[in-house]
Structure formats: C-alpha cells, structure tokens
Amino acid sequence: MNMEKKKRLKILLAKSDQDAHDRGIRYMAEILQDAGMEVVFIRYRICDQVARVALEEDVDVIGMSFYSSGYSYDVPVVLQQLKEKGKKVKLVLGGIFPSDEVPQLMEMGVSGVFGPDTPTEEVIQCITA
Amino acid sequence: MNMFTKKVLEKSAQTEKEWQKRTSASEGKPKQAAKTAGGIPVKPVYTPRDIEATEYDDIPIPGHYPYTRGFRHLPYAEDGWMMRQPVALGSSKDTRERMEYLERIGWRLFIGQEEKNELFVQNVALDIPSQQGYDPDAPEARGRVGRDGMSLSTMWDLDAFYEGRDLARTEIFYASPDGQMPCLAQYLVYAEKRGVPWEKLRFKVSNLWYHSWYWDAAAYPPRHARKLGPELISFFLKGFPFAQVASVTGYNPGEAGATPVQEVAFTLATAMFITEECIKVGLDPDDFVPRFYGHDHTNLDLFETVAKFRAKRRMWAKLFREKFGCKKPESLRLRNFPQTGGSLLHRKEPENNIIRVAIMALAQVLAGADGVWAASYDECLNIPSQKAAQIALRTSQILFYETNIANVIDPLGGSYYVESLTNRIEAEATELLNEIEKRGGYLKCWESGWFRSQLSQEARRWQESIEKGERVVVGVNKWDVDDEDHSPMFRVSPEVERERIEKVQAFRAQRDNDKTKAALDALRLAVEKMKNAWPESCGQVMPVMVDAFRAQCTIGEAQGILKDVLGYGYTGHG
Numbered sequence: 001m002n003m004e005k006k007k008r009l010k011i012l013l014a015k016s017d018q019d020a021h022d023r024g025i026r027y028m029a030e031i032l033q034d035a036g037m038e039v040v041f042i043r044y045r046i047c048d049q050v051a052r053v054a055l056e057e058d059v060d061v062i063g064m065s066f067y068s069s070g071y072s073y074d075v076p077v078v079l080q081q082l083k084e085k086g087k088k089v090k091l092v093l094g095g096i097f098p099s100d101e102v103p104q105l106m107e108m109g110v111s112g113v114f115g116p117d118t119p120t121e122e123v124i125q126c127i128t129a
Numbered sequence: 130m131n132m133f134t135k136k137v138l139e140k141s142a143q144t145e146k147e148w149q150k151r152t153s154a155s156e157g158k159p160k161q162a163a164k165t166a167g168g169i170p171v172k173p174v175y176t177p178r179d180i181e182a183t184e185y186d187d188i189p190i191p192g193h194y195p196y197t198r199g200f201r202h203l204p205y206a207e208d209g210w211m212m213r214q215p216v217a218l219g220s221s222k223d224t225r226e227r228m229e230y231l232e233r234i235g236w237r238l239f240i241g242q243e244e245k246n247e248l249f250v251q252n253v254a255l256d257i258p259s260q261q262g263y264d265p266d267a268p269e270a271r272g273r274v275g276r277d278g279m280s281l282s283t284m285w286d287l288d289a290f291y292e293g294r295d296l297a298r299t300e301i302f303y304a305s306p307d308g309q310m311p312c313l314a315q316y317l318v319y320a321e322k323r324g325v326p327w328e329k330l331r332f333k334v335s336n337l338w339y340h341s342w343y344w345d346a347a348a349y350p351p352r353h354a355r356k357l358g359p360e361l362i363s364f365f366l367k368g369f370p371f372a373q374v375a376s377v378t379g380y381n382p383g384e385a386g387a388t389p390v391q392e393v394a395f396t397l398a399t400a401m402f403i404t405e406e407c408i409k410v411g412l413d414p415d416d417f418v419p420r421f422y423g424h425d426h427t428n429l430d431l432f433e434t435v436a437k438f439r440a441k442r443r444m445w446a447k448l449f450r451e452k453f454g455c456k457k458p459e460s461l462r463l464r465n466f467p468q469t470g471g472s473l474l475h476r477k478e479p480e481n482n483i484i485r486v487a488i489m490a491l492a493q494v495l496a497g498a499d500g501v502w503a504a505s506y507d508e509c510l511n512i513p514s515q516k517a518a519q520i521a522l523r524t525s526q527i528l529f530y531e532t533n534i535a536n537v538i539d540p541l542g543g544s545y546y547v548e549s550l551t552n553r554i555e556a557e558a559t560e561l562l563n564e565i566e567k568r569g570g571y572l573k574c575w576e577s578g579w580f581r582s583q584l585s586q587e588a589r590r591w592q593e594s595i596e597k598g599e600r601v602v603v604g605v606n607k608w609d610v611d612d613e614d615h616s617p618m619f620r621v622s623p624e625v626e627r628e629r630i631e632k633v634q635a636f637r638a639q640r641d642n643d644k645t646k647a648a649l650d651a652l653r654l655a656v657e658k659m660k661n662a663w664p665e666s667c668g669q670v671m672p673v674m675v676d677a678f679r680a681q682c683t684i685g686e687a688q689g690i691l692k693d694v695l696g697y698g699y700t701g702h703g
Contacts, residue, residue: 016257017346018257018258018260018261018263018269018273018346019257019346020306020340020344020345020346020381021344022344022345022346023344023384023385023386023472023585023588026585026588027585027588027589027592030585030589043345043346045269046268046269046271067257067277068276068277068511068512069256069257069272069273069276069277070257070271070272070273070276071272072272072623073271073272073273074271074272096509096510096511098510098511098618098620099476099510099618100617100618115476116472116475116476116509117475117476117477117602117605117606119596120596121596
C-alpha cells in the first residue's frame with residue numbers, strides 16, 4: 001500500500017496539433033515535472049489518439065489543453081473511450097473555456113477546469129487529490 | 130553632432146548630485162530596483178547625461194533616416210492610422226453581418242479618413258480547421274468549425290462574403306499562417322469572376338511559413354517552409370501594386386514569451402533570413418523589402434513598448450542599408466501594424482481588459498505605429514461578442530477624436546527616458562543578433578529549437594513572477610474578489626458546423642469532379658517540383674494553385690496537397 005502511494009504519478013498532456021497556443025501546456029509540463037511527476041506530452045491529430053496513448057503509457061492523469069474550440073467534441077469522446085476501455089484516469093482541462101460551461105464539463109466527468117490565471121498549486125492539488 | 134554642450138552636461142551632473150542627496154536623505158533606505166516589463170533596470174529620473182552619446186542624426190526629424198522617430202511627414206490627424214482589429218466568426222455570412230455593423234458605426238481602413246478616402250478593411254481570422262487546411266467535413270474539424278474565426282472552404286463562401294462589396298476599396302487580410310496560398314489563390318479567382326482586375330486588389334499576405342521557430346503548430350518543417358516565402362513573394366511582386374507580400378511578426382513570439390529585446394532581435398533575424406532566401410531565387414531586395422510589413426507585440430509597459438518600436442525602426446533602417454545595400458527609402462521603412470497583447474488580458478473582472486487594451490493602443494499611437502489593433506476585452510473568454518468588438522473600435526476612435534493625440538508626430542521624441550531606453554534596447558538586441566550569428570545563424574537557431582527555448586524560459590519567468598506576486602495583476606493576484614462570472618457568454622452556435630458540412634458537400638457534388646481532380650493533380654506535380662528542384666522551380670506553384678481554384682477545388686484540398694508533399698506526413702482525406 002505504501003509502495004503504491006509512493007509511485008510516481010504519470011500524466012499525459014495532450015493538445016490538438018491544429019492549435020498553436022502552447023505556452024500554457026508547456027509551462028504546466030515543466031511545473032508538473034518539477035513537482036516530481038512523469039510527463040508525456042503529445043500533439044494529437046484527432047482526439048481518438050488521446051485515450052490510446054493514455055492506455056499505452058498507462059498514465060494516472062490526462063491533461064488536455066484547448067485554446068477555445070474543440071473541447072465540446074473532444075472531451076466527451078475521450079471520456080467515452082476511456083470508459084469503454086475500462087481505464088480509470090482523471091481528466092483535467094486547461095485553457096480558455098466559457099465559464100458558464102464549466103459546470104457541464106465537471107458533470108460529464110472532468111475533474112478540474114483551469115484557466116491562464118489559475119495558480120499552479122491549485123492544478124497540482126487537483127491532480128494529486 | 131552631440132546635442133548637449135559640455136556646460137549643460139556639467140550642470141546636469143551637478144543638479145543630479147543635489148537631487149540624489151535630497152532623495153536619499155528623505156527616503157532613508159533604497160527601494161527595490163525598478164525594471165521594465167522586459168527586465169531592463171530603470172532609474173527614478175533621466176537627464177541629458179543619459180543620452181549624452183546620442184547624436185542628433187540618431188533622432189532627426191520624423192520621416193528621416195534612420196527613422197527612430199517614425200516615417201510620418203504628417204501627423205495622424207492628416208491621414209489617420211489603420212484600424213486593424215480582426216472580425217471573424219461562424220460562417221462568412223455571420224462575419225459579414227458583424228463587419229457591416231461595425232462599418233455603420235465608423236470602422237474604415239483609415240481612421241479620420243471616413244469621408245475623404247473611403248477604404249474598408251477585412252482582417253479575417255479563420256477558424257482553426259480552415260487555417261490548417263481541413264474542410265468542415267474533415268474528421269479533424271469536429272467541434273471546431275467557425276468557433277474561433279470564420280470558416281472558409283469554397284467559392285460559395287466568398288460569394289456570400291463579398292457580394293456587392295467593392296473589392297478595389299477593401300483591404301483583405303486572412304489570418305492563417307499556413308493557409309496563405311490557397312486563401313489568396315481563391316480570392317484571386319473570385320475577383321476574376323467578378324471582373325475586378327488583379328492589379329486593383331488590396332491585400333496583406335501574412336507569409337508566416339517560418340512560424341515554427343516560436344510555436345509548434347506549423348505545417349511545414351524549416352527545410353520546406355523556407356521555400357514557400359520566396360514562392361509567394363515572387364508571385365505577388367508583379368501585377369499586384371497594392372499587395373504587401375510578407376509579414377514580419379513579433380506579436381506571436383511576444384505572446385510565446387519573448388521580451389521586447391528578444392522580439393526585436395529575433396524578428397530582425399527572421400526578416401534578414403527571408404531576404405536572403407529571396408535573393409537566392411534572384412529577387413532584388415529593393416523590389417520586395419518595401420512590401421514587407423511588421424506586426425509587433427504591444428506590452429502594458431507603455432514606455433518600453435514605445436522604445437521597442439523606435440529601436441526596431443532604427444535597426445531595420447541601418448541593417449537593410451548596410452547589410453543588403455538597399456537604396457530605396459521604402460526598403461528602410463518597415464511599416465508596423467502592432468497588436469495589443471492577448472496574454473496580458475485576464476479572465477477575472479474581464480472589463481478591466483478594456484483599460485489594459487486602451488493603454489496598449491495608446492502605446493501604439495505614441496510609438497508612431499502605422500496601424501492600431503485594439504483587441505476586444507473578452508478575447509480571453511471567447512471570440513469577441515459584438516459589444517466587445519464595438520468597444521475595441523471605440524477605443525481607437527476615442528484616442529483619435531477625443532484626446533488631441535493625433536496632432537503631433539512622435540510626441541515622446543527627445544524624452545531623456547524614452548531615448549535612453551531606445552538606445553538600450555538597440556544595444557541589447559544588437560548583442561543578441563550577434564549571438565544568433567555565433568550560434569550558426571537563424572536557420573540553425575530555428576531548427577535546433579534555441580529560439581523556442583529562449584522564449585519558454587521567459588514565459589516561465591513571467592508566469593512565476595505573477596504566481597509569486599512579484600508582478601501585480603490587479604484583480605487577479607492582488608485584490609482578487611473571487612467572483613468568477615458564470616453568466617451566459619458569447620459563442621458561435623454548434624449549428625454552424627452542421628450547416629458548413631452540408632455546404633461543402635453540396636459544393637463538391639455540383640462541380641465537375643474530373644476537372645477538379647486534374648487540376649489538383651497538376652498542383653501536386655508543381656509542389657513536388659518545388660520540393661525537389663529548388664530554387665529553379667520558384668514561381669511555379671501559385672499559378673497552378675490559381676488554376677485549381679478555377680476548377681473549383683476547396684481550401685482543404687489545395688492545402689492538403691501542400692501539407693502532403695511538404696509537411697509532416699499529412700495523409701489527407703477522401
């Protein structure tokens with residue numbers, strides 16, 4: 001049990017390869033590595049790649065970044081594919097989301113939605129909780 | 130020719146000493162050293178001694194080499210500045226409605242020229258799939274159609290966008306770094322259909338193929354990206370007198386984290402690289418450099434932004450004269466259309482962004498920019514609502530009409546502080562340019578990721594200084610009231626995506642598909658030739674691409690071929 005707890009958290013950071021705005025996710029990649037996590041960073045062409053890589057890499061957490069569009073399609077697909085494959089992974093989101101949609105995303109099964117002004121400590125807390 | 134006599138400098142030294150004595154007596158202990166946003170140390174006061182080495186010829190009257198004080202012979206009040214904010218959402222019809230609304234309340238290409246010289250501007254940001262060459266029905270486009278900009282795919286979209294509009298009086302810009310060839314080829318064919326001669330068309334070509342040095346969504350690796358610039362430039366040099374052929378952007382690197390000094394050095398290095406590549410295909414800098422234009426970043430540090438623009442103008446003039454032997458004055462003047470920094474806007478209390486944007490727009494005007502791009506305050510929440518777009522336009526209009534700021538050219542010229550900061554940025558950027566050379570030059574720094582690493586280090590430093598509270602962001606990390614607004618926000622209806630898919634499929638069904646395929650095959654051949662036989666094949670892709678749009682191809686099909694042949698293993702669809 002103790003051994004389990006000490007296991008290094010592994011996180012997949014994923015962003016569509018169409019979206020240039022990578023300042024946030026690259027910053028988070030560094031912060032999470034500094035916090036002792038193992039980080040895998042991918043640029044995906046279609047969102048089906050996200051659940052696949054999550055399984056292959058056996059990650060504990062997925063972080064997806066969106067500049068603004070795309071999440072409304074990608075997030076339900078990723079959650080559904082993870083469910084189908086029986087993989088329990090926490091999904092957190094970062095980027096620009098209309099704040100009135102955040103409750104909906106949380107209801108869908110997302111564990112946290114963060115924006116450019118979120119203190120990184122808050123993100124780490126959500127990931128490690 | 131020094132500007133101050135020995136006597137003035139002596140007196141300045143004397144009074145500074147007295148000032149120091151007085152302030153240190155009253156303040157007790159020294160305060161933390163102040164810095165600009167980019168980290169340049171600043172003093173509490175500046176005097177002639179800070180610019181004693183500056184010669185009159187470094188800052189002569191505006192309109193004169195080396196253009197530190199700008200290119201203008203007349204104040205803005207006489208000929209205005211360009212109003213460059215983008216408008217784009219949903220379908221071309223949605224975008225057109227928004228534009229026409231803004232035009233009714235005064236949006237024109239040049240502010241202050243509404244009656245005298247009525248020109249319009251369409252600064253169109255495309256949605257992400259259109260930028261990346263995915264038609265609305267491509268799997269990659271799901272959830273993204275029309276959401277972050279205008280969806281553009283077929284000639285029908287242009288029909289809806291431009292019908293009844295005077296193309297010769299409208300300046301066009303498509304914000305789409307990798308999509309310039311198909312977008313502009315399609316526009317040329319549309320103009321042809323309307324019977325408007327190409328030489329009457331006005332547009333800016335973004336020509337940003339090299340953008341992978343500052344982020345990683347670029348479609349083409351450096352070895353091919355370097356060819357696309359000269360290809361497009363050579364095509365538009367002849368027969369398009371109102372086309373500006375290449376953008377030199379500091380905005381995107383600035384958003385990726387560049388300090389003002391890095392922005393100046395890295396963008397100058399980029400411009401020199403493009404120039405060298407064009408020389409290799411046989412072009413004369415004096416023909417194409419005058420048609421470059423700048424797109425700089427604007428920071429909230431008002432004086433540093435002003436100094437940055439001034440330093441860059443002076444460096445540009447000297448470099449293009451000395452390094453490339455440019456003779457035409459126009460080659461030594463990079464017209465600049467800066468944009469207010471999006472990363473400086475915040476989600477919390479978003480209305481505060483109206484103030485931030487106004488300060489940045491003011492900096493652009495004080496710096497003598499050729500255009501003002503005031504962003505919408507809600508840019509960090511969603512694509513602009515109509516109200517926010519209106520406020521952005523009003524920002525420009527209030528600056529021009531209500532403040533008297535347009536009456537005097539370069540009002541900050543001669544300020545001890547601004548001139549000193551200008552000198553400092555020039556010196557540091559020159560040093561950085563030398564470092565790029567030492568590291569093997571622009572291409573090497575691009576391919577090795579050195580530029581990227583420099584920017585991300587700065588981005589990290591910036592974010593950490595906010596998190597630690599060293600850099601105050603009002604309402605965000607200081608006096609935060611913690612009341613995130615959950616009221617309904619502006620968004621483009623998901624219905625747009627379904628309609629757009631139907632439209633592109635109907636378009637493909639009505640055309641002569643054999644003819645389209647033959648034209649696309651010819652395009653593929655030309656692009657392969659570009660890949661394998663450069664530079665002798667330069668100039669062959671654009672004419673064939675125009676033919677493909679005559680044969681009713683779509684944006685996705687044309688760009689798909691470019692990406693397939695020159696990109697990172699794109700496989701295409703259908």
